[in-house]
Amino acid sequence: MKGKATSFDIAHYAGVSQSTVSRALRNSHLVNEETRKRVFDIAKKLNYKVDKNASNLRTQQSSTLALLLFEDPTSDESQINPFFLAMLGSITRACAKEGYDLLVSFQSASADWQADYEDSHRADGIILLGYGDYIDYQPKFNTLLEQNTKFVCWGATVDNRPDLTVCCDNYGGGKLAAEHFIAHSRTDCAFIGDASDHSPEFFSRFQGFKDELLANNVKINERKMANAISTEESGYHATRSLIANNIKFNALFAASDLIAIGAIRALKEANINVPKDVAVVGFDNIAIASYVNPPLTTIEQNTTVAGQMLVENLLKLIRGEEVQSTLLAPILIPRRSS
Amino acid sequence: MKGKATSFDIAHYAGVSQSTVSRALRNSHLVNEETRKRVFDIAKKLNYKVDKNASNLRTQQSSTLALLLFEDPTSDESQINPFFLAMLGSITRACAKEGYDLLVSFQSASADWQADYEDSHRADGIILLGYGDYIDYQPKFNTLLEQNTKFVCWGATVDNRPDLTVCCDNYGGGKLAAEHFIAHSRTDCAFIGDASDHSPEFFSRFQGFKDELLANNVKINERKMANAISTEESGYHATRSLIANNIKFNALFAASDLIAIGAIRALKEANINVPKDVAVVGFDNIAIASYVNPPLTTIEQNTTVAGQMLVENLLKLIRGEEVQSTLLAPILIPRRSS
């Protein structure tokens, strides 16, 4: 045998037509049991595998999903946000379970990514994953919708299409953090993240946090808030600036674990004890969170379930079934940092 | 327009043949500049994308690499080993840089994975990634070789084909750890990992460690060794069993960071101070390592370079170029655990 075996080779050896081979291999009931067995045996012997390109071309589908990972433009090449890495893992697993392959691709938010994968028939649908300034994406979402591209996204909401989003109940998560502080009588709260609506996820977390505090007659002082993106560095610097401005607080809610870890570093450097002087709560429950010193109290987003939901919903869209918006319940994981 | 635009549609609007459209879009010099421009404009307007399935089918290649991730069968669904997650990130980046897509797939070591992706023309080559009992894989490697499948692998060596492997100089890394202990006069050493040759990487690390100690007239006591696979749990239990058997040591080399982290937990529980009573050194330098308490001294494997090398070498193989075996130099990252 020179190249790879094709269905014609099998047909030749089995003494049947290529059509029959194709049918046999796909377990069509239209083929005689005996013939099927002969075809299978020969296929196995020749190490035959269906050519996906030919098959996909004909059927106009690919059994493949594409995952586009948007990174904070700031986070240079060094490290990928561990939360997304965890999501990637669970999405990969969920795809495998459904018999789909997963194409992974990093994207910068600005690039001309919309529908590339789906238009070129490399994937049946797209999963969008990333923090970041999703508002800029809306026009791209619209392009995707216009072209009838199947996609779901994590976190960001698509105008008029809540069903395309899977996300954690960030508002509820923020409330959990506030409840926790109040239960421990830590009412002089600081917040680090982005309280503007640039980053809708951080914004919701802050809103929930603020509202729950207000419900308990605690007001958060605007001076006790600092902006940060989701990196350890950013959290560190934001916290340092609060300290440098001599701003006092006994509780700190960080919009993500990485920010919280940076914050703890800054607090330690300033000889502020965590949790004695300041209780810290993060968000995400990344793997690192339980290993830092002190172990970080955080609001968990269940990445396993999240990945599954994204894949399941996307497959439903592809199959033309109805999908509902999915809000995942966050859980408070108390550890020693608070 | 009903469905997606094809090159025939463009040909129609541009008033040329479909052949010319195809040539124009691929920047063939055989096509007139003016015609090319017209074709490009129309393609843009129609939101045309080359159908990858058709193109791949004809050219018999896919511009895609497949990454097969083998997991320790023991590590249940919960978490993926962070070291491999980091590798996955760097491989994804390296692929993007080379204009290749990446298909990611989890595999159990036992499954019938060989060549699935390449045979079915979904990928031009395969990257194999995983710790684990690579010895069992040799027959599968042979199958791959026989079928002339292009692949590279991390860590494991393929008989007679050193060029297919990219790995860290595990032996040299083990020596670094030993040097470090000797420099700090910690010569009563324990080792946790797998000192048998089931896991060739762990084995090499241990060999380097042992040989360097011997070169300094230090002998490692067999009783001070315990087996573990690369999980925190496993490291924890292995260390506990040493402690339970009342075995004393003042230095501990763990074959991976996860093991080291588990070991530190066990030591702490037994009121053994790290690094005062026992100095601990790990291997990998995963992200968590710098956050644990105390921060973990470890032997770094540069995942960014590793990912790049894997991709570059695989592409060379695919292009039929010559490839040499690649040993990456490990670096000792001293932190407070030693």
Added chain:
DNA sequence: TAAATTCATGACACCGGTGTCATAATGTCA
């Protein structure tokens, strides 16, 4: 026993590109 139904299979167009060969038009050189 003729007609209808079921079963198993083959022939063939088709998916949407790419590569080869043929062809026409224009330019170049002896």
Added chain:
DNA sequence: TGACATTATGACACCGGTGTCATGAATTTA
């Protein structure tokens, strides 16, 4: 000006499957 090279394009087979329609044999029904 005839021979030859160059440039731009079209026609067409082909990649390896899948889906439809036609066909013939075996079986059931009227």
